[in-house]
Amino acid sequence: MVTACVVLGMALLVAFAGSDVPVVLAGWWRGAFGTPYNAVQTLSYATPLVLVALGVSVALRAGMVMVGAEGQMIVGAVFATVVLHGVGPVHSLLALPLGALAGMAGGGLWSLLSGVLLLRWRVNEILSALLADYLAIELLAYLLRTALRDPGGAATPQSAPLFEEALIPRLPVPGRLHVAALVVLGIVLVALWWHHSRIAFIVDVHGQRPWLAARLGVSPASIVLSTTAVSGAAAGLAGWMQLAGVDGRLHPGISAGIGFSGLVVAVLGRNHPVGIVVAAIAFASLTTGASGVQIATGTIPASIGTVAQAVLLLAVSVAVVLTRRNVAVRRAQRKDDRAVA
């Protein structure tokens, strides 16, 4: 019923704007997957989302809602910029790992702010992470206006471009997918293992009944700190990837809402690595598809693109809910049949 209502509302808005739904959907498809470039572009959008979401999901399983990925990405990118500018042009075999490590260190440290405060004084982690996000934004603005300012003199705040060797090489595909996407793929595989691992289950247990996990010899401190650090490092790594793989220099929009969307993707993918990959691609297609909608219809203003994104998000979520319900029912039926037999 919700979908019906919302789709109706959406259709009304679109009709109001003078176009019709099939054209919009076709445009969305074309923008997101219609050409090899567009499809690659969607993947390239999805890459940092996957990374952030995987990190967030680790913390979510321990019972912590991580809204700090945005700030962690920023601090990760700042660390990477400082380190890379600091060492100057070196071989890419050195520059790439250095950047990645710096990003992870920055993100991890920033996330530990929330982790340590949660452990030490039980400061609500949602609150501390949200505040840390704002602090990171101001920190970035300050650095871009002062120490990290582009000496070339730009109209907007930005750092000098990274040296060539520090940039992540692109894959030989149309579109801007870089080599680090393969690293993310590797991380997905690791996450798949972790998702089913015993230690992940212990993290789940901690999320629900901390004393039971503690009795297995895994202290709350180690779980809280390690899961926050992992989620922060993932976000920081994503920050480096945006910096060295996409933007080429530090600027205020480096995190571009990815941290926030990463949380959405983690929830949409229900913490499962495969679910997260699918959800990330779906979420990325909301953005890339919007261009297609605009080109297809020509008349629809950007604001309707935003509305379309919201409606698609709701529709996808409802689809997820319905699929899960179906699966559960079918499983029960199968068991029933077995019981009868």
Next chain:
Amino acid sequence: MTVLSLDFWVLVLAGALASATPIVLAGLGETVLQRAGQFNLGIEGIMICGALAGVLGSAAAGPFAGAGFGVLAGVLLGFVFALGCLAGIDVVLVGVALTMLGVGVSTFVFQSWVPSGRTNLSVPTLPAMSVPGLSQLPGIGPLFSSIGVLTYAAGALAVLTWWVLRWTRFGLRIRAVGDSPDVAAVRGVPVSRYRAVAALIAGGFAGLAGAALSLSAIGSFSPGMSGGRGFIALAVVVVARRAPLGVLAGALLFAVPDSLGLLGQTRDTGLPVEALHALPYLVTFVVVCFESRHRMRLRQDTAI
């Protein structure tokens, strides 16, 4: 006038009162919703729609009708929130979708109403009143000389919300639903209905908060005018530990340093402007840390 002068602080506080108002309003609604066991990441989207509805309403029938329109727009989006949750979608997703929806719809309507080249609407704003007696006081008088009606309303609504949550069956039921839906169901509370009502209330409050933004002083709409206040309201509810009167305190805890960060730029503080902008977040952070620590000291034992 230095940073230490009374006049300066009167200015800071006057600014804080005004900027705390929408945060208090949105925070109160969110408090009710969170007491019912849910939370809405979509306040931002509702607020911006409320701001636009407020302007359109005020243009049509005066500022008070505008405030009503804001509430109405909020209730409508609250309805979408309730529907989404009833359909079984995770609240995080519904909230995010609602933010997108609110931003998209309000921008679209605004662009249709005021296309390029047309002059933006200016509508009558809500009146401000002085507090009799207090406004005559020397020194701090100006602080009370002109306070917007919605600022008074925010204070009154905070008390009302507190009263409803504590002294009515409705409030107790909302709290029971949030505490444990299963248990509430056993006690005969229709859980979904109460959650839906809480979502409508939260929406209405957020819509009113939006109207407060556009109708308290400005009388015009601009698409980015909610400026992240929806998220601040969420944070304030956490700081307030979901207590309505705590929301008053939490909003001021944020708004005073916020106002100070703005006005501090007029004095020679030697601080970079970003540090001043970061002030409200920093102060909130520090206060919350101390408060949490204090709370932990009170209960000396720690569960493992």
Next chain:
Amino acid sequence: TPDSRPDRPGALRVAIVLAGLANDSGFHQIGADGVRKFQQDGEIELQIRESVINPVDAEPVFRQYAAEGYDLVIGWGFSYADAIFRTAKEFPDAHFLTTGGADVAQKATANVATWTYAAEEMGFLLGYIAGQSKLSPVAVVEGEKQPFVQAQWFGFSQGLRLANPAAAEMPPIYTGSFEDAEKANQATATRIREGARLIAANAEGYAPGVASAAKTAGVATVGLASTTSEAAREVNIGRVRVDLVPLMRGVLDRLKSKSFAGQALKSTLANRSLVPSDINKVATAPDVPGDLDSRVDDLVSRLAAGKLAVEPWTPGR
């Protein structure tokens, strides 16, 4: 609607990508208005894409338009330059126009024209207009502290001093957001309570907040658009607008004559692409002279003749 069928076959197809809304009365509207005129004349087929805030998001959009065979793709946002240059390399046959600071001027390539504006001059003229009102003290209320903004207010001080050496200037307040009208309102009200008689600001999203606070207190403003709000019409003396049309005229002509190559465009007072606009006679600024237009003309010609120079802003100042 931002799109209409071309009146003439063979009209140029132009796409403009904005980092904000086309009706924001500010920077993005400048870009949109600059091409819309040619659309209305039937000279071009136009598509406007709004609110592409991040350069990361903009790049595929540029690319899409280039791939669709648009004759000119305009990236109208200050941080788009890198993305435009990258796209342009992939589409050597397509033509692009990018915006940026002083840095982009040197970077124009065979298929990328660049545009920037003399922020100091814009501020200078605005300051000159402000000074003509004889109002003092003057306070600046602004959004984010960014280089192009700082340059503008640096020029503003010079213009103000030139027109009214006695004018006192209060340090600017940066609210931290170009959108937040409420904070701008609060900052303006505060400045007025501290004695400011003239508020200088820009026609950005926050402008309605400035206008309403000024109107409530009966104080004049400068720098707002008259479309900002009705309140702005009642208090705003005038502003300096970028008129993109003359420059765009040249770009389109060269496109048609197939001589498009690496121009570095700059809107300046001298080339009449920075023009005084929205000049109002308002009650809050009674002393604005009736012959403001001719005084401005005079100023511009003195600048053009090199009799007067605006000191450029340097970062880190």
Next chain:
Amino acid sequence: MDTRSMTTSPVVALRAVSKRFATVQALGNVDLVLRPGEVHVLLGENGAGKSTATKILAGLETPDEGEVVVDGEPVALRARADSIRRGVGLVAQAGSLAGELTLVENLLLSHSSWLARRRAAADSLRRAADAAGITLELDVPAHALGVAQRQLGELAIALAQGARVLLLDEPTSSLGPHEVGGLFARLRRLAESGVAILFITHRLAEIRQVADVATVLSHGTVSLHGNVSETDDAALLRAMTGELPSRTPDRPKRTVGPVLLRLDEVTASGREHVPLREVSIEVRSGEILGVLGVAGNGQRTLADVAAGVLRPSRGSVRTTGDVAYVPEARSEGLLPHMPAKRSAVLRRLTEPRFARFGVLDDRATGRFAKELFDRHDVRPRDPEVPTGLLSGGNQQKLLVGRELDGAPQVAVLHGPTQGLDVRATDAVRAEIQRAAGEGAAVLLVSSDVDEVRGLADRLIVLFDGRVADQFDAADFDATRVGRAMAGLST
């Protein structure tokens, strides 16, 4: 008594009701008739379907087949509110107090007035409690109360609501004899005033004190129905289990070894209202220390501290070796939303057999759970059922089985037999004996005085968070214990 059931017409009844959950036929063709003035006891093993029948009467579940009849009319109860409106009060087995609210506020949840008149509600609650011989703390949030106090509170609320039908699902499972006595007197009085009462218990002794009619469920069907006065325990037991349970084994001789659990001057404030104050105890290997006391005198905090779940603010706790813990609220030791096998494996999780290359081996945990379920008779034997959907007694069996399996050196057991049927109770008691026999130091906290007396070697009595008295089991003296529990001893 006998004639009444003939003459009065039923208030509510189940007529040929069947209810099936995914794999379990919880009820099959069940008839259950509640008449005014009658206390109707519902018996059955764990998982027999008692709670399900109650929930259907209360409007919390809908029958697959058959109907609910109220005042002779078949009705469709779609929600709990429907049955509240018809005067059906419920004390649910899993507890139905909103933890954030006080008892008074919980009462007000289903009041007819939209205003929360706390004073009046508190008065009526206190009156109901006094009449039933219950003392309550009215002004603390329910989550600060122990399970026993919550049960009493729920009863008082149900009584204060003045329902004409009372459904009581194991209301006495964690209450001591004193509280039960007062309660039964009150129930009888209520019955005489015309209220129909359905009462579920596993304690056969309670039946004769209070009930008129008995229905026994076995695997979801009615296996016996009749007047209590006309049946004997053996018949009831046979109807429940199909056989007679073995007697509790006599206390075996055990060798007492070194101290494995020691609390020194421990002061701690847990979630309970009453903090623990300077408590010192020692439990040796092979020894069972029983803890008695009126519910809410620090037992829960003591158990939490001894098990290492709560860190004391002063004093020290020393344990040697593996600690088993059965917390008072069973769900705290389980993972309600996860498959039962996950809850089952929790204690052994780190053993190598449960993981391959670090991946949790779901088949191995399933096998393990199945064995555990076999050994401890957890029903259904389905390791995939979400833990929270097992019947209360089966959750308890799972928990106790998991904790006592594999020779723990220290065992802290808080109400280990609450909610268990006769057979399972015997099995658990034997299990406790066995653990102690194998050298465990057992701290047994229970409201069941007979249980503690039967199992423990030494006893302590807690009052107001302090040890009010302590003695050997051989010196057990009911008056002395009663005085200590009432805080009268010095």
